[in-house]
Amino acid sequence: MASSIHDLARHLNISIGTVSRALNGRADVNADTRQRVLDAAAKLNYSPNQSGRSLRRGATHSIAFMLQPHPGDQQYGEPFFIPFLTGLQAKLAESGLDLIVVMGAPGDYQQERLRRVVETRRADAVVLAWTRREDERIDYLTRVGFPFATLGRSRSGGKSYPSLDLDFEKAGAEAVDRLVARGHRRIAAIRPSLSLNFGYLFLAGYRKALGRHGIEVDPGLIAEGFINEAGGYEVTPQVMRSKDPPTAIIFNNDAMALGGCKALAEMGVKPGHDIAVIVIVDTPLCSYFSPALTAFRPPLEPMGRRLAEMLLASIPAFAGAEGARIIREVWPLELIARDSD
């Protein structure tokens, strides 16, 4: 099973150097010999040992995505990533790169696992998600000079690394606009910790839009919970018990909305009927919920592909002739109107 380049060379009676050159498509090898090598490689089922190759080349030809069970939760956060990873992997594969997903241990917010990946040189670059406003991972990676890209931004938004984010601020504002246009003025916002940057951005858009409409921000209508079903469930009653309860709620993600709607149901409040509900980040859940939830849909698969491009473009070793460059993009979210608002 473990056929090495030596086996190939012995089998063909030529030197390993020639075999390697033939396999790697170098110019200085006769067309005949190349073909013989290729045939033999197919016959012997040869494929290069990754460790040997990485060691020699000083590159692993793989990119790591850091996947983290979110603090305070083990279940949520990942269905979101699957289409994204599909796009990421597809684009990386076009450049002959492997995508590996590294599971973080719960709790340490990836510092330990990230260090491990970097220090043992398991990947040539990493992709981060769940970016925080102050993100120690970003600091670490820039400090040690390890290539990376982020899905999401951090506060500094430094120009030193590529990032692709969604325009949560605009989505927050648009949600408010839409609700105000439908006559709502008591609009609640259920969001995760502001340390998560998308929560921060959402709230900024929410505030700005309310201001634009001359509506005063009522702190009693803003609540923070864990970014999962339990969080939404726990926190929604708080805003509903406000002296002057909301007639509409904007949830920062689908899981919180699900929990929130559960709480509403228990209070006898029906979304789309007694109260308007809008969700910022759409998943299939939203469309199959009853009532179907109006939500902002991110184009996850294209985002994955794009971030792969941006990452590769930022790394000299992978960037083509035009040289490395840092790209930062913010994509709009598209509202899918359904039955809940």
Added chain:
Amino acid sequence: MASSIHDLARHLNISIGTVSRALNGRADVNADTRQRVLDAAAKLNYSPNQSGRSLRRGATHSIAFMLQPHPGDQQYGEPFFIPFLTGLQAKLAESGLDLIVVMGAPGDYQQERLRRVVETRRADAVVLAWTRREDERIDYLTRVGFPFATLGRSRSGGKSYPSLDLDFEKAGAEAVDRLVARGHRRIAAIRPSLSLNFGYLFLAGYRKALGRHGIEVDPGLIAEGFINEAGGYEVTPQVMRSKDPPTAIIFNNDAMALGGCKALAEMGVKPGHDIAVIVIVDTPLCSYFSPALTAFRPPLEPMGRRLAEMLLASIPAFAGAEGARIIREVWPLELIARDSD
């Protein structure tokens, strides 16, 4: 950043051999020297290059989990895995092993990616999920003699590899028993393709229990759909439009149930009121749905830990003194009674 064992050796004025032995805890190195090496390693922030180590040792010290966007769907299937992977990773980490998750390209059912992992020796073993009744991946891995374990069984259920599965057959039967005890006799089953082994097992249990209760199996009450929301949504109306419609439905998983309930709602049928609903595999979705869905909950995180143990026990290089052995286990599913039945 790239401090190697040579840097350490030069810095301490000793040979690289000694450094390596000190780092690896070998006996033939003086206690003083060992300490000096350890200190220097910490100071220089040394950690061994993974490629070099793998090359020399002939082992990567990492285990690959094959993650696959399910055919016909990009969004579903993965929240299920997160707690499982958390357990898997935790246990592997105790043995100094890394868990990497390898994304399959959509469509090829992992064959191509799996071959790549195996042939380039990227991992020492792999873990498979979504086992099919006839599983080409299992055939391939056994044929080439690559170590692996499965979450789920295949038809053959060969004794050659460790596997951990849930007792879907018993759960299917228990669901029927429960519904019959509550007076139902027209019980529908919504399931995925029988090529997926858990779908097959579920149906077997369903049939067996019906037989035990002297209820004839009505093919019109059994429907097959894609294992996602869309599948449940599409297929549920079929059984409802049966001449003699069901008074209860058992869904084979949460996503199908979600889609099915959507379809029911559109038909004006209310789960837990007009019809009983039971879900075989529980996720947080089920408890936050309205009404909360009665479901069978798998202990995912312990399953991950256990499968890691079983995998390691099956590999001579990792098994302790007692030698390698193949363990196969089937765990019960626990019913969580909620409001839908």
Added chain:
DNA sequence: CGTTTTTCCGTAAACGTTTACGAGAACACA
């Protein structure tokens, strides 16, 4: 035919580890 260029290939070093082997020093023992 002599010279230069091109084509093709073998040699060997290097990447960063681990480890078998052997040797010097220290020590124990008679």
Added chain:
DNA sequence: TGTGTTCTCGTAAACGTTTACGGAAAAACG
């Protein structure tokens, strides 16, 4: 003092690649 044992360490080979270098043969050119 001589012999044997135990500690400790250095040397060097090996893992499977890639690639710089050089050289032999073939081709091109005058």
